[in-house]
Amino acid sequence: MDATYLQQFLSHSARSATRSEIRELLKLLSRPEVISLGGGLPSPELFPIDELADLLPRVLHEHGSVALQYGPTEGDAGLIQELIRFMAEDGVPGLGPERVLVVSASQQALDLCARVFLSPNDTVVCDLPSYIGALGAFSACGARLAGVPMDEEGTRTDVLEQRLVELRHGGIRPKLVYTIPDFQNPAGVTLSARRRHDLLAIAREFDLLVIEDSPYRRLRYVGENPPSLASLDRDGRVVSLFTFSKMLFPGLRLGWIVAAPEIVTRLVTAKQSVDLCTSALSQVLAREYLRTGALEPLLARMRACYAVKRAAFLAALAREIDPALGVRWTRPEGGMFLWMMLPPQMDARRLLERSLAENVAFVTGSSFHCDGSGKNTLRLNFSYPTLDQIDTAVGRLARAIASVAGERIDVDELPPIRPPVVSGEYSLDQLSLTLALTEVVV
């Protein structure tokens, strides 16, 4: 069985998902001296190891016959009650359990939404840039992606409306708009309260479902959260995705969806053929952890830690990067990422090569753009590296930027390292390139 022979057995979607040749880059990345700003990983020093080591034996002794067994596809009833309480504290009171589905973290939530809503050639509206894992899940179902630009208030809802009118004139009626309203991945910006109302009004006008992906909402370091879209939803068209990966720990693989009961029913049916049920051990552990009241203090520790890292990162960028080079970056009020925009003629892939030579890694921005634009952009993570590593990494990055700026090479002259992207379609090739570079891009 070689790769050529295998082709005949592949599905349409698997055939289009070819992998790129990036062995050389991978070799560079696996060296221990490389500091990665590429992933979206929580800082391991925040993992509540002692608390869990105390809690787990008790959970096993008291609830082992449930925690180690198969569970219902919808999720553990006790955990769902805790999630309902959690949602009520964030402006969504009185949820019934039929509006909640426990999932195996939010990538599964995205995959389930893609399966339930998207047939080949259906259109999804997303931000430019947007989360690569969502773009990949939608593309795997054959969806087309229509991108809308952002500014410091998040999605340009005026452009969104205009785009929807254009699409309608072209006979295209998108089904979904996908948004990460809080500390967007990768751009780090937050959708303003005004734009949230605008987005929902547009969704009503154009009869769209809204997928609100909200992994970072509880990780705000500056200012106050605007209301969630779930809390503003009046007609059941918002499907909200939450995860414990960023506010407890990713190894739990646990998240939840809040949606209209009819939608939850459909998602449950899809989940049955995907993984039967989410780990009961993870669910019972999270349920008992929430019941001890330990989550809020943990979140406070996380915010304190990441606020310092964010400030250090921003300070290092201001200190190290020559303002004359025209490099800009966002100042996120929460979450895990900064977004950097190089001058238009500077190529982020070229910068990545130079940065890897300086032993610092990041994710290039064009992978997050469904239209293949953003070649001069990159995502920088500040949650995972230590304060020392942040200082070192930003210094190295600044040297790499200065070096690439000095090259004065026309971007169009660079040899292509992947095929060009068709506008309006998203190549899984891009996804694979970026994923392979950083193992999991989250």
Next chain:
Amino acid sequence: MDATYLQQFLSHSARSATRSEIRELLKLLSRPEVISLGGGLPSPELFPIDELADLLPRVLHEHGSVALQYGPTEGDAGLIQELIRFMAEDGVPGLGPERVLVVSASQQALDLCARVFLSPNDTVVCDLPSYIGALGAFSACGARLAGVPMDEEGTRTDVLEQRLVELRHGGIRPKLVYTIPDFQNPAGVTLSARRRHDLLAIAREFDLLVIEDSPYRRLRYVGENPPSLASLDRDGRVVSLFTFSKMLFPGLRLGWIVAAPEIVTRLVTAKQSVDLCTSALSQVLAREYLRTGALEPLLARMRACYAVKRAAFLAALAREIDPALGVRWTRPEGGMFLWMMLPPQMDARRLLERSLAENVAFVTGSSFHCDGSGKNTLRLNFSYPTLDQIDTAVGRLARAIASVAGERIDVDELPPIRPPVVSGEYSLDQLSLTLALTEVVV
């Protein structure tokens, strides 16, 4: 958002996956006095709770920063080494890590195979009957299912060959044959050594991939295992699926795939958009559990327990069921299920209604038949109920059978409770009916 309004937003596959109206049956099933022979659940008294309660705090303290973090999509490198050792002990020596993919239990393995190999209208060959979760995963990708009957040696490979010739004449070239060679779910029969060789020869002749689903292989109570298909594979066309759900505990949600490296690469790409990675906590826990050497003693305890339950179940059936009624059942050498064949005129759905009135539940057999046949068959689980429950349940089942046999109703006169199934296509409706009845049918 009501169910009718929602229709316009659904994907093709979600639209075809409607749920049945079975509220009345569900109400009956949720009563605590009902003994369920429906699921495929391990017996909770076998869960190694004390061992895990000792092991988990150590795992957290020594490996917490890995166990609680995201991990590589392929799986934990240390766990993969343990799986390679495990495979070597079962006749598959010298596997390289590039041939192993860790997955979130075997339902995910089935889903990944479906996504990577199956486009709409591709054909999969499976047994009559076969595992409902696999049929559901294949159908969700739009595949057509072609069924081949079984006998006491498993799949009728002579009929398989004949069926493949017929399909070829009809211009249909199946891509996959799906088989559960050891203690098949639901029929409980084992594919003989001779038939295993035949199956692989046919797969070569007709250029098919073979999916070997092997959850129960280590749970043999009588006789010796024939070689696994993985161990007989010479040209990389076997994709073998394994899980810890039946040999450690289901709450782990952990399994693995062994396949050619090119196939593993494709499955990894698919997994990235499905759930990014399998729980590192589950993986590190399993890895450390395997390293302690505790798995083999646990498997020995499981075999001892299930052997007694199996014998008790068979003895109760022989004692309680009137031979004059013409009811037959399989005598599995391992696994978790017996398969019962009622006389042709007796309807298993009618028996289920009578059985629920007697407070015993099972899964009707037609849901496991991709051609809608098997209306007089049912699956009985012997791993989950206690010995007392087995005696009580079989007594109740025997009364229900006697009662239905006394009714002498023509099956064709019974009111249909679900739409008729098109031959060669599998209705997800069936799957939902059965799943809702037993929560998770595994």
